[in-house]
Amino acid sequence: xxxxxxxxxxxxxxxxxQSVLSQLTPLHAxxxxxxxxxxxxxxxxxxxxxxxxAGAAAGWVQDVHFGGTIVGLSGLTKLIVGFAVGQSGRHxxxxxxxxxxxxxxxxxxxxxxxxxxxxxxxxxxxYELSVRGLAARATFNALAGAVVYEIVERRRQRxxxx
Amino acid sequence: xxRVLDTARDSRVILGGLVLxxxxxxxxxxxxxxxxxxxxxxxxxxLSPGQRAAAAAVRGIGGAYDGYVDLRRVHERNRAxxxxxxxLERALQAREEDARAAARLRELLDLQxxxxxxxxxxxxxxxxxxxxxxxxxxxxGRAAGxxxxxxxITPTGIVGRITAVGPRAARVQxxxxxxxxxxxxxxxxRVMGVVSGQVPASGAGTTELVMSYVSSIADVKVDDVVVTxxxxxxxxxxxxxGRIVSVGPPTGLFREIRVAPSAHFDRIEEVLVLKRAPDAVxxxxxxxxxxxx
Numbered sequence: 001x002x003x004x005x006x007x008x009x010x011x012x013x014x015x016x017x018q019s020v021l022s023q024l025t026p027l028h029a030x031x032x033x034x035x036x037x038x039x040x041x042x043x044x045x046x047x048x049x050x051x052x053x054a055g056a057a058a059g060w061v062q063d064v065h066f067g068g069t070i071v072g073l074s075g076l077t078k079l080i081v082g083f084a085v086g087q088s089g090r091h092x093x094x095x096x097x098x099x100x101x102x103x104x105x106x107x108x109x110x111x112x113x114x115x116x117x118x119x120x121x122x123x124x125x126x127y128e129l130s131v132r133g134l135a136a137r138a139t140f141n142a143l144a145g146a147v148v149y150e151i152v153e154r155r156r157q158r159x160x161x162x
Numbered sequence: 163x164x165r166v167l168d169t170a171r172d173s174r175v176i177l178g179g180l181v182l183x184x185x186x187x188x189x190x191x192x193x194x195x196x197x198x199x200x201x202x203x204x205x206x207x208x209l210s211p212g213q214r215a216a217a218a219a220v221r222g223i224g225g226a227y228d229g230y231v232d233l234r235r236v237h238e239r240n241r242a243x244x245x246x247x248x249x250l251e252r253a254l255q256a257r258e259e260d261a262r263a264a265a266r267l268r269e270l271l272d273l274q275x276x277x278x279x280x281x282x283x284x285x286x287x288x289x290x291x292x293x294x295x296x297x298x299x300x301x302x303g304r305a306a307g308x309x310x311x312x313x314x315i316t317p318t319g320i321v322g323r324i325t326a327v328g329p330r331a332a333r334v335q336x337x338x339x340x341x342x343x344x345x346x347x348x349x350x351x352r353v354m355g356v357v358s359g360q361v362p363a364s365g366a367g368t369t370e371l372v373m374s375y376v377s378s379i380a381d382v383k384v385d386d387v388v389v390t391x392x393x394x395x396x397x398x399x400x401x402x403x404g405r406i407v408s409v410g411p412p413t414g415l416f417r418e419i420r421v422a423p424s425a426h427f428d429r430i431e432e433v434l435v436l437k438r439a440p441d442a443v444x445x446x447x448x449x450x451x452x453x454x455x
Contacts, residue, residue, distance in 0.1 A: 023287070065299060129294075
């Protein structure tokens with residue numbers, strides 16, 4: 001139960017972060033995806049089930065607040081990405097900051113490609129990201145993720161030691 | 163004998179003392195021309211270099227100390243003044259921001275007064291959150307009377323329509339979004355078309371709109387003003403959309419026309435949501451801004 005509350009709080013935090021960022025830099029906030037950071041962390045730490053559930057929840061919140069006329073595309077995309085990250089975490093050692101950075105980078109790319117594919121399948125018109133834009137988004141997410149995960153990990157270690 | 167010697171020594175001392183007394187007495191009466199007695203002169207001359215040196219040293223040390231103290235005072239004063247300047251700058255910025263907000267709200271209020279429909283003023287609480295869509299979130303929802311598909315406008319032009327409504331918030335699909343579509347006409351020639359979101363303009367942070375379904379023989383040219391036609395039953399007729407920036411060559415029956423939106427999408431902070439869309443509403447000229455401005 002506590003875990004669910006923490007995930008819910010993280011998703012709400014991501015929504016607030018995205019909203020605040022969009023107010024501060026309206027043109028660049030869309031290049032950052034805090035929801036993705038939540039699901040990647042859940043997938044890596046808690047496994048594929050929690051990863052995909054967190055991904056679905058985060059995606060739906062993102063859809064409702066920032067999506068287009070058809071809601072659920074981000075939900076589905078992030079569900080798949082959350083599962084994939086969880087699976088990766090099970091099979092590979094992804095506990096180091098560098099490997100997590102790489103996971104966020106890859107997850108951002110997969111998320112964008114999946115989203116574009118789903119939009120095409122459901123005939124939803126979207127702005128397609130350029131390769132450069134996608135790379136920038138993935139890099140920014142990866143760097144932000146590395147910082148955020150490090151902070152969260154240190155906090156967890158402190159609590160574990162206390 | 164010893165007594166005699168003692169007497170002689172005493173007498174020498176006395177002599178010396180008396181001589182000195184005399185010299186003093188005499189010297190007090192001798193004017194050396196400088197207004198000082200000889201003794202004074204001698205003593206003065208003998209001691210004044212040391213005195214000067216001491217005075218110079220004291221002056222030097224005093225000056226250095228005063229300088230140090232002054233420097234500290236100046237430093238403290240400088241810091242205090244810097245803090246004061248920073249405070250004043252902050253206050254000035256806050257005042258300027260207030261003034262800008264007041265000007266924006268005044269424009270919005272003016273527009274609200276001239277529109278013959280009921281409107282709801284709302285504040286933008288979030289801009290685009292994902293790169294695939296162009297949306298805004300506003301702080302007014304169903305509780306304030308915002309309906310699905312309601313038109314959203316600013317004094318500079320139309321913004322979009324409501325695509326999702328919550329109790330206290332609503333999402334706006336911007337005119338820039340790929341899926342948007344607004345019935346428009348060219349104000350000068352009444353040529354009709356549909357405007358929707360288009361790819362970002364090269365290099366710029368803004369975007370252009372594309373006007374479709376315009377006949378290849380229609381009379382349109384660059385700088386023509388584009389307004390809503392009202393045929394979509396979302397936007398009232400006559401609201402400013404933008405200005406034509408390029409007219410493409412004919413491709414079959416139609417030609418592609420690019421329109422620069424008049425609304426400043428990158429800095430929208432307050433909007434008006436129309437409660438219903440009447441068939442014919444025209445904005446007065448006074449509240450229409452040039453898209454190029």
